[in-house]
Amino acid sequence: MSENTKSVCEEKVYEQLYRDHAEKIYFYLYYKFGDSEKARDIVQDSFAKLWINCSKIVIKAAKSFLYKVANNSSINELRQQKSFLKYQNTNQKTITNESPEYQMEEKEFMERLNIAIGNLKSRQREVFLMSRMEKKTYKEIAEISGITVKAVEKRMQLALLNLRKSIPNL
Structure with missing residues (x-):
């Protein structure tokens, strides 16, 4: 058939x-x-x-x-209802060669990053996470979201700019 x-x-x-x-x-x-x-x-x-x-x-x-x-x-x-992305703490390696200071800095950075991602406008966050987490192309994101590739590019650009403002030296 x-x-x-x-x-x-x-x-x-x-x-x-x-x-x-x-x-x-x-x-x-x-x-x-x-x-x-x-x-x-x-x-x-x-x-x-x-x-x-x-x-x-x-x-x-x-x-x-x-x-x-x-x-x-x-x-x-x-x-x-406006809601923010909730991240679950994932257990990383229990045995590591990194110093405690490095581990603490990394943890603090991840916390700041999660807060910054959560503070993005929902459209920017959606595009950013689909691109970075799911490794979707801009074309795939556009198709899923029902927008143009140009709109995806713009939202990604704004998301990255906002993340850089929120977290210096990103």
């Missing part, structure tokens, strides 16, 4: 769409507003809306539909 004759309403096709896109949409949403539970909820809602509208959506448009629904839901969430 070719892709043109398959339907999003077919359980196997729907499950494959979930496997292909759920985690990526989750990270997109998590970077957007920093709340893991909300990101999971919006992913589930997005896929529920895909299932409800499956007869109206062709397979090639399913990814765009999911990102559009997720993005619109996240915008609504952001309007209701």
Whole structure:
């Protein structure tokens, strides 16, 4: 069966769409507003809306539909409540050759960096984290965010400028 004759309403096709896109949409949403539970909820809602509208959506448009629904839901969430990205402390090496002073400076720097990233405007933070954490290209970020590559470049430029202002010698 070719892709043109398959339907999003077919359980196997729907499950494959979930496997292909759920985690990526989750990270997109998590970077957007920093709340893991909300990101999971919006992913589930997005896929529920895909299932409800499956007869109206062709397979090639399913990814765009999911990102559009997720993005619109996240915008609504952001309007209701501004939240900052929450970083979990990750345990680094327990045995290290670095001096205690170096380790303390590194920890302080990471704290300042996390605060600076959290203080970025949500659009700048979203682009910055997708680029730096997920290693997405500007073209991919533009597609996911529904903006132009030029807009991605501008947001990244502003994010970097704001981070440099917040943290001297970055």
